[in-house]
Amino acid sequence: MTNSKYTLNTKLFLWLALCIITLQSCDKGSPCENKPDLSNIDIKLNFIALEDQMMKLSDSSQVDSFAKQHPIIAQEFLNRAEYNSTNDFNVGVSELFSNPHIDTLHQEAKQYVTDVIDLKSELEEAFKMIKYNYPQFEAPTVKTVVSGLGKDLFISDSLIVIGLDYYIGENAKYKPIGLPKYVLKRFQREYIVPSIVLLISNKFNASNLNDKTLLAEMIYYGKSYQFAKEILPCTPDSVILGYTAQDIQGAEENQHIIWANIIENEMLYSTSHVDKGRFINERPKTLEIGPKCPGRIGHFIGWKIIQNYTNESPESLSKMMEHMDAPSMFKKSKYKPS
Incomplete structure (x- = not known):
């Protein structure tokens, strides 16, 4: 009897395990588990880590040579315009990189931010996903720097510069000045690639510049977040939105209250900068809704509308991003939280 019972329990366990594995493997709702095959997508990423080289800029001639090779970094990250002359700039930057405080940032960036090989791999994967959706896309050159918190990111069609010292996080001895918590x-670290992808989305995000309504702005942001989610399907929604997990939960649970406030106060088609600012601008909380409602709540609602839209009107990412008629997308989304 003991052996029979053991065999039965074992069979039951194996059957349950098989069911769980089968259900997991057939989960069509997880974009992370259903990424397209990118094996035939060829991306040649020119990735240049400059932080170690910059730490050796100890005299004016070295700075002058570096600035000529990397003019965007000199302008955007080393604040070239703030100096009266080239000589002043060269001397000032050489003094900057002789300061022990920047060495601290350099070491902390290496410790907490990333192994640049991992960062390169993440960017290559993201760029492959973009090229999968936009075959004409060409990966920009990527450079990483430590500049004494000069800037976080610079992005153009041909160049991305990442200020690693901006992304050290809570462990940083020195943090960017003037930014609220x-x-x-x-x-x-985890926000670097999503931030880059969100900024790249602007290139593909068509909009009607004559539509100044809150709805149009929410739809624009919603399309950007949907773009980022499809390019980075394994990235949590909280990281894409820049919310905490608690913010996401609170916003999800109170969608109907947020939406009712927008509708009852007739703000959906408002063009008032004040009205739009309440729901779009950076704020710690949207107090008009409640003390637990995060700021930029219009971004969240815009993304929910676009998520509904993609469910109701399945189409390619590139096609969705081409739409400029915000009212039409809203109508087709059938968004109405209960």
Whole structure:
């Protein structure tokens, strides 16, 4: 009897395990588990880590040579325009990189931010996903720097520069000045690639510049987040939105209250900068809704509308991003939280 019972329990366990594995493997709702095959997508990423080289800029001639090779970095990250002359700039930057404080940032960036090989791999994967959706896409050159918190990111069609020292996070001895805590929380390692992808989305995000309504702005942001989610399907929604997990939960649970406030106060088609600012601008909380409602709540609602739209009107990412008629997308989304 003991052996029979053991055999039965074993069979039951194996059957349950098989069911669980089967269900997991057939989960069509997880975009992370259903990524397209990118094996035939060829991306040649020119990735240049400059932080170690910059730490050796100890005299004016070295700075002058570096600035000529990397003019965007000199302008955007080393604040070239703030100096009266080239000589002043060269001397000032050489003094900057002789300061022990920047060496601290350099070491912390190496310790907490990333192994640049991992960062390169993540960017290559993201760029492959973009090229999968936009075959004409060409990966920009990527450079990483430590500049004494000169800037976080620079992005153009041909160049991305990442200020690694901006993304050290809570462990940083020195943090960007003037940024509130609710913004600073987004300057951590896991936000680098999503931030880049969100900025790249602007290139593909068509909009009607004559439509100045709150709805149009929410739809624009919603399309950007949907773009980022499809390019980075394994990235948590909280990281894409720049919310905490608690923010996401609170916003999800109170969608109907947020939406009712927008509708009852007739703000959906408002063009008032004040009305739009309440729901779009950086704020710690949207107090008009309640003390637990995160800021930028219009971004969240815009993304929910676009998620509904993609469910109701399945189409390619590139096609969705081409739409400029915000009212039409809203109508087709059938968004109405209960």
